[in-house]
Amino acid sequence: MKAALITPFLSHLPLHPSAYLGYGAAILGKKFELxxxxxxxxxxxxxxxxxxxxxxxxxxxxxxMDSFDxxxxxxxxxGSLESEFKQISWKxxxxxxxxxxxxxxxxxxxxISNISKQIKAESKNSEIFFFGNSLGSWTDEKELIKxxxxxxxxxxxxxxxxxxQPVDYDALPTPLYVNRxxxxxDILPFKLKHGCVWGKCRFCSLAKGWNSGYLERSVKCVIQxxxxxxxxxxxxxxVCRDNSxxxxxxxxxxTQFEKFKKPWVAMARANLTIQEIKALKKSGCRFxxxxxxxGSDQVLRKINKGIxxxxxxxxxxDLHDQGIMPAPSLFVGAPDETEEDFNKTVRFILDHGEQxxxxxxxxxxxxxxxEFSLTQKKPNRNTLTRLNILIKVCKDMGxxxxxxxxxxxxxxxxxxxxxxxxxxxxxxx
Ligand code: SF4
Numbered sequence: 001m002k003a004a005l006i007t008p009f010l011s012h013l014p015l016h017p018s019a020y021l022g023y024g025a026a027i028l029g030k031k032f033e034l035x036x037x038x039x040x041x042x043x044x045x046x047x048x049x050x051x052x053x054x055x056x057x058x059x060x061x062x063x064x065m066d067s068f069d070x071x072x073x074x075x076x077x078x079g080s081l082e083s084e085f086k087q088i089s090w091k092x093x094x095x096x097x098x099x100x101x102x103x104x105x106x107x108x109x110x111x112i113s114n115i116s117k118q119i120k121a122e123s124k125n126s127e128i129f130f131f132g133n134s135l136g137s138w139t140d141e142k143e144l145i146k147x148x149x150x151x152x153x154x155x156x157x158x159x160x161x162x163x164x165q166p167v168d169y170d171a172l173p174t175p176l177y178v179n180r181x182x183x184x185x186d187i188l189p190f191k192l193k194h195g196c197v198w199g200k201c202r203f204c205s206l207a208k209g210w211n212s213g214y215l216e217r218s219v220k221c222v223i224q225x226x227x228x229x230x231x232x233x234x235x236x237x238x239v240c241r242d243n244s245x246x247x248x249x250x251x252x253x254x255t256q257f258e259k260f261k262k263p264w265v266a267m268a269r270a271n272l273t274i275q276e277i278k279a280l281k282k283s284g285c286r287f288x289x290x291x292x293x294x295g296s297d298q299v300l301r302k303i304n305k306g307i308x309x310x311x312x313x314x315x316x317x318d319l320h321d322q323g324i325m326p327a328p329s330l331f332v333g334a335p336d337e338t339e340e341d342f343n344k345t346v347r348f349i350l351d352h353g354e355q356x357x358x359x360x361x362x363x364x365x366x367x368x369x370x371e372f373s374l375t376q377k378k379p380n381r382n383t384l385t386r387l388n389i390l391i392k393v394c395k396d397m398g399x400x401x402x403x404x405x406x407x408x409x410x411x412x413x414x415x416x417x418x419x420x421x422x423x424x425x426x427x428x429x
Contacts, residue, residue: 003032004093007040007101008115009081011066011074013406014041015413016187019241020100020132020154022175027157028097029176035093036178039115040101043077043084045182050076055184058407059414062395066404082118090123097129097157098149103189103241103409105206106138116149131157136164136209137369153210166194166215174228185413186236188229192217192253196243198269201291202304202377203334206243208369219252230260236418237286240266244290246276254279263418265289270315271307277318286416287325289360289408290315295348296341299334304371309348320355327412329360332390333383335372342386346393353397358415360408361394361401363387 005024017038025036044051054073058064090096096119098112116128131152135141141151150160154167169191177188195214199207226238238260245266254276257264267289272280280288294300297308312328319326332342349356363383366373380386387403394401402408 025176026173041182133211164210166213170221202371205367238264254283292328295345333364333379
């Protein structure tokens with residue numbers, strides 16, 4: 001039986017293949033004659049001259065915004081989607097599985113509906129499925145079911161009714177990645193766990209819905225999987241796609257990872273111990289992206305971050321002292337953020353200019369599934385004014401400002417990506 005595994009075309013830059021795509025391909029390939037179509041990567045790759053131009057403009061700027069620097073290309077390429085669609089023989093596929101492209105985990109319901117409608121218009125008999133961990137937050141399960149899109153869980157792609165249990169990555173086969181030339185970087189993702197060890201930040205959608213719950217992997221299984229991936233693909237770099245690498249398996253993992261002599265990067269909560277940071281450094285970790293969120297303890301308490309500004313400061317200095325780039329992300333416009341709170345954030349940045357090269361700033365948005373969205377909290381009305389002030393503060397200090405997640409992720413990778421023969425497509429073009 002023929003099946004396809006496909007991703008929708010989104011504004012998500014194809015920096016590397018998604019872990020969901022890799023695991024899905026390995027599982028489905030055992031049962032079906034499978035075509036793997038990362039439509040997102042494919043469309044950007046077909047337009048790689050334009051993509052390269054977009055990326056090099058981003059690299060030349062001090063302040064980069066997804067809305068000005070990433071989205072225009074996406075809107076330009078959306079026009080080519082219909083003709084790309086016509087080139088795929090949808091009628092050949094009895095089953096079509098849709099999943100997450102690239103690095104960013106969220107897919108809006110409408111993006112899955114759109115691709116499903118286009119498939120149905122070409123092949124009404126194909127069964128359509130979706131799997132991804134943004135179900136229950138960015139992706140509305142009930143709406144998909146209404147549209148006859150069947151929901152599947154990575155733990156069991158062949159049967160329904162698995163609900164939002166943690167993904168048991170240790171029980172899955174080693175991911176399969178194809179057409180790797182279509183991605184911007186030669187980077188592969190891996191997971192140390194399902195979920196976030198904290199999971200209680202009030203603004204957070206990432207640890208909600210199907211990504212709630214917590215399940216750490218055995219280090220032995222992760223290392224075995226990485227051995228296979230490195231043997232098979234020899235990627236230039238690896239990225240841990242946990243929302244935070246904090247967990248009981250981190251030091252053991254870091255110690256065992258040393259033998260690969262591969263650079264890697266990750267996201268963390270800003271309360272790793274100095275022993276953990278030293279182990280990360282020894283293992284080859286190049287940067288840690290983390291949610292600093294605010295320099296005000298009052299705001300940090302109200303958003304239930306579980307970490308205060310003294311810990312944030314210590315964390316930034318420890319990473320920097322150990323030679324790991326600290327990559328903070330923070331927002332302005334928390335619902336109850338006062339002028340004094342905002343000034344504390346400005347002060348915090350001024351005090352850490354020596355340690356920070358790139359910062360990810362964004363206006364707080366209330367996102368689906370987050371506690372703030374359920375309690376109908378609204379962003380502060382001074383959000384945009386404060387964002388502009390903070391951008392200027394950072395710019396004046398020589399910190400590169402990324403507004404939005406797509407450009408931040410690209411520029412952070414670009415900063416630490418190893419400079420050897422296998423370069424990113426931007427460098428080749
Ligand atoms: S914001 Fe980060 S640390 Fe907080 S709950 Fe979400 S994933 Fe966890």
